[in-house]
Amino acid sequence: MEEIERKEVKVLLGMLPEELAEWAIALGLPRYAGRQLSDWIYKKKVVSFDEMTNLSLKHRALLSSCAVVGRAAPIASFASKDGTKKYLFSTSTEKPIEAVFIPDGERATLCVSSQVGCKMNCLFCMTGKQGFNGQLSEAEILNQLFSLPERERITNIVYMGMGEPLDNVNAVLRSIHCLTHKNGCAMSPKRITLSSVGVEPGLTRFLKETTCNLAISLHSPISKERLSLMPIEKAMPLEKTLKTLREYDFSGQRRLTFEYIVFGGLNDDRIHARALIELLNSFDCHINLIRYHKIPMVDLPSSEEKQLLKFCDFLNQAGIPTTIRASRGEDIAAACGMLSSLYKRG
Secondary structure, eight states: OHHHHOTTSEEOTTOOHHHHHHHHHHTTOOHHHHHHHHIIIIISOOSSGGGOTTSOHHHHHHHHHHEEOOOOOOSEEEEOTTSOEEEEEOOTTSOOEEEEEEEETTEEEEEOOOEEEOSSOOTTOHHHHTOEEEEOOHHHHHHHHHTOTTGGGOOEEEEOSSSOGGGGHHHHHHHHHHHHOTTTTOOOGGGEEEEESOOTTHHHHHHHHOOOEEEEEOSOSSHHHHHHHOTHHHHSOHHHHHHHHTTSOOSSSSOEEEEEEEBTTTSOSHHHHHHHHHHHTTSOOEEEEEEOOOOTTOOOOBOOHHHHHHHHHHHHHTTOOEEEOOOOOGGGOOSTTHHHHHHHHO
């Protein structure tokens, strides 16, 4: 990502519209130049200053001498037979990250990454096997949308790619503010969902500073079992996360979802279903059941389809809205982090 690596220049992608205005003034440009920059970057999504035709040649030359937009095209792409596409983007760490384009009729979702690798080391996640290799800047996060060939088709964005978003809370929140700012991309917060294991204080900041949707990675209602799958349970137990969530209202447009990967004989029986009901019956929430797709070097069983359906039906009958997430892109290394791992070895 040559542009973003050039530390001597200012990267404008990721700056809020009001920051662009102040920066333009400090550079000696008129205040309205900041509004022009914001419009070109966030609404017209240009790659270079040369495209900003309502700025004078003199001003464009000045901008080019000290700043870059901060865009960089994908370094590789892989298309699935179901229409899903996975893109690899380079980063300042020289290790790639992934973004996934998921079309579904008139809806098209982009799954973005927030870190290079991940510290959480969840047993079932390929990204965690890479270890942590660095934080993405707000420009690198936004670039996954702005440099996507299908960017004009995107209706929804999910922060569910590589990394734990709330472990990189400053850059993630700045990227969200750029997406939702009325003079930025003006995207509705209800079109954005962030997935987290429940990292504090990032969780509280996200809930206070945005009205975007939240998805909590749960995967077991039993603390000891969750700890065996997710080491974060020791430092940040689910009980504490739920206590934080009870302080906020999810009865309006903001949605609260609990993600639950279903493992055969491990967390897919009636005991776990009842424990989930007891744990979540006070929340206005949705449970998203996820089929487990095996990753290398991890001996976890997938739930049988019949058992998965029974588990789902039991939760629905108990009054907790539950669906089974459709599997997408299995033929292009669907598991988060798998493709970038294969690319590094290739």
